[in-house]
Amino acid sequence: xxxxxxxxxxxxxxxxxxxxxxxxxxxxxxxxxxxxxxxxxxxxxxxxxxxxxxxxxxxxxxxxxxxxxxxxxxxxxxxxxxxxxxxxxxxxxxxxxxxxxxxxxxxxxxxxxxxxxxxxxxxxxxxxxxxxxxxxxxxxxxxxxxxxxxxxxxxxxxxxxxxxxxxxxxxxxxxxxxxxxxxxxxxxxxxxxxxxxxxxxxxxxxxxxxxxxxxxxxxxxxxxxxxxxxxxxxxxxxxxxxxxxxxxxxxxxxxxxxxxxxxxxxxxxxxxxxxxxxxxxxxxxxxxxxxxxxxxxxxxxxxxxxxxxxxxxxxxxxxxxxxxxxxxxxxxxxxxxxxxxxxxxxxxxxxxxxxxxxxxxxxxxxxxxxxxxxxxxxxxxxxxxxxxxxxxxxxxxxxxxxxxxxxxxxxxxxxxxxxxxxxxxxxxxxxxxxxxxxxxxxxxxxxxxxxxxxxxxxxxxxxxxxxxxxxxxxxxxx
Amino acid sequence: xxxxxxxxxxxxxxxxxxxxxxxxxxxxxxxxxxxxxxxxxxxxxxxxxxxxxxxxxxxxxxxxxxxxxxxxxxxxxxxxxxxxxxxxxxxxxxxxxxxxxxx
Numbered sequence: 001x002x003x004x005x006x007x008x009x010x011x012x013x014x015x016x017x018x019x020x021x022x023x024x025x026x027x028x029x030x031x032x033x034x035x036x037x038x039x040x041x042x043x044x045x046x047x048x049x050x051x052x053x054x055x056x057x058x059x060x061x062x063x064x065x066x067x068x069x070x071x072x073x074x075x076x077x078x079x080x081x082x083x084x085x086x087x088x089x090x091x092x093x094x095x096x097x098x099x100x101x102x103x104x105x106x107x108x109x110x111x112x113x114x115x116x117x118x119x120x121x122x123x124x125x126x127x128x129x130x131x132x133x134x135x136x137x138x139x140x141x142x143x144x145x146x147x148x149x150x151x152x153x154x155x156x157x158x159x160x161x162x163x164x165x166x167x168x169x170x171x172x173x174x175x176x177x178x179x180x181x182x183x184x185x186x187x188x189x190x191x192x193x194x195x196x197x198x199x200x201x202x203x204x205x206x207x208x209x210x211x212x213x214x215x216x217x218x219x220x221x222x223x224x225x226x227x228x229x230x231x232x233x234x235x236x237x238x239x240x241x242x243x244x245x246x247x248x249x250x251x252x253x254x255x256x257x258x259x260x261x262x263x264x265x266x267x268x269x270x271x272x273x274x275x276x277x278x279x280x281x282x283x284x285x286x287x288x289x290x291x292x293x294x295x296x297x298x299x300x301x302x303x304x305x306x307x308x309x310x311x312x313x314x315x316x317x318x319x320x321x322x323x324x325x326x327x328x329x330x331x332x333x334x335x336x337x338x339x340x341x342x343x344x345x346x347x348x349x350x351x352x353x354x355x356x357x358x359x360x361x362x363x364x365x366x367x368x369x370x371x372x373x374x375x376x377x378x379x380x381x382x383x384x385x386x387x388x389x390x391x392x393x394x395x396x397x398x399x400x401x402x403x404x405x406x407x408x409x410x411x412x413x414x415x416x417x418x419x420x421x422x423x424x425x426x427x428x429x430x431x432x433x434x435x436x437x438x439x440x441x442x443x444x445x446x447x448x449x450x451x452x453x454x455x456x457x458x459x460x461x462x463x464x465x466x467x468x469x470x471x472x473x474x475x476x477x478x
Numbered sequence: 479x480x481x482x483x484x485x486x487x488x489x490x491x492x493x494x495x496x497x498x499x500x501x502x503x504x505x506x507x508x509x510x511x512x513x514x515x516x517x518x519x520x521x522x523x524x525x526x527x528x529x530x531x532x533x534x535x536x537x538x539x540x541x542x543x544x545x546x547x548x549x550x551x552x553x554x555x556x557x558x559x560x561x562x563x564x565x566x567x568x569x570x571x572x573x574x575x576x577x578x579x580x581x
Contacts, residue, residue: 219581289555302563323576366486370487
């Protein structure tokens with residue numbers, strides 16, 4: 001059965017041209033855009049005169065979840081757009097999404113791209129449907145282009161058969177779990193309040209045992225009330241090739257657990273306060289750093305190290321690099337990354353959709369442009385902070401304050417400083433010998449980096465203090 | 479940054495989020511720290527010029543470090559991390575996939 005048939009679509013020639021629809025379309029309320037966001041007219045981020053295209057396409061193949069985690073930023077937060085959307089992405093949405101992705105890849109000559117099958121819980125769409133959609137995207141993108149496909153799941157619906165289907169279609173499986181013990185996952189319950197742990201751990205163990213090559217890793221939301229070393233060790237027992245440790249979504253209006261209400265104008269960079277999240281992460285870092293080998297990759301820590309070494313970052317949590325991900329919702333709406341939904345209702349909306357707009361139209365949407373404008377979108381205190389090029393203001397959604405928008409430090413500012421300075425100290429200790437050899441001066445590493453980063457050709461990138469310009473790249477090709 | 483993009487960053491009065499309150503239940507190191515105490519601590523600890531009272535200031539310059547040399551250091555974790563990062567500087571930016579809520 002070909003991919004179109006597997007998705008319930010007729011052969012291509014019997015359908016209307018892909019982009020011929022100009023009539024009105026009943027978009028969901030969220031897709032009509034949010035207050036204050038005008039029609040796309042903003043500046044697209046550029047590097048050396050070339051627009052930075054999207055490279056990561058998050059498709060909400062299913063818009064509901066079989067769990068009801070109490071901290072869920074999608075279903076337990078301020079955004080309600082999911083209520084007005086179809087539960088699952090229909091065949092016409094998947095078909096159009098595949099075509100739009102291929103179009104964007106062709107326009108920008110992408111040699112590779114990432115397709116993320118997301119939700120809700122994407123496995124509610126069925127493993128076969130996910131495989132067919134991945135196949136359709138690969139087919140439309142063309143053989144000369146590599147499409148990396150992952151599915152992010154809560155693992156409760158993983159069976160041997162489903163895992164085999166996903167693996168056979170080269171779909172890697174990422175799992176969301178908050179630790180390797182039942183007590184770490186008490187907030188991850190189903191709609192009847194029953195713990196998801198038994199089903200989740202069974203799914204993960206099947207994945208690790210039968211298809212380790214398809215096991216992408218585990219995403220964990222940090223809870224500073226847990227013992228960090230115990231929690232980390234418990235995750236290692238599940239054999240993940242990679243982890244990421246995510247700060248729970250919160251902001252200045254709705255602070256995360258463990259942080260009190262604060263004022264971004266009084267509690268920003270340089271202000272000392274207790275740092276439960278920074279302390280917790282630093283403890284895990286030491287455990288990971290001091291092991292005799294790299295037991296697993298921890299994305300947050302490795303991106304911090306990359307940024308400290310002057311390399312570009314690949315995370316929303318740190319750094320100034322443009323976020324190159326875009327989301328397609330179950331009704332075809334094009335949206336910004338969904339962590340924004342933790343800020344306010346419709347925060348991720350653009351008013352665009354894949355039936356009427358290309359992903360290039362989304363590149364110049366003001367909300368998307370704002371998230372890709374680096375230091376220009378930051379508060380003055382962040383732009384003058386010595387940690388600017390590593391911290392980057394943290395996750396964009398964590399800077400929000402109701403009525404004031406996103407031009408603030410992160411609610412986690414002090415925690416991020418704690419972690420970054422801790423990692424810096426460990427890296428400096430480890431590299432002291434190399435530094436002394438390179439410069440002939442054991443104290444050379446004490447000089448400051450003054451907001452510069454490196455490129456492969458040795459050119460430097462200096463981030464100016466001016467709020468009207470983003471990073472300036474000079475000397476040599478990108 | 480254009481005015482329209484600025485508006486997207488700075489928000490509008492209409493984008494109000496419900497106030498979920500500030501749960502401070504039982505987080506280690508945070509019991510009993512009232513907002514007034516936090517403000518008092520913040521004003522005492524803010525060093526002249528905006529740095530923190532202790533351990534703040536500019537980061538040391540690590541850019542002079544040669545990545546190839548770092549790979550050969552006797553630090554297994556650092557060596558493996560740097561090995562993975564070797565091609566990072568040459569990579570097109572669209573290949574740096576930073577979406578946090580998936581792998």
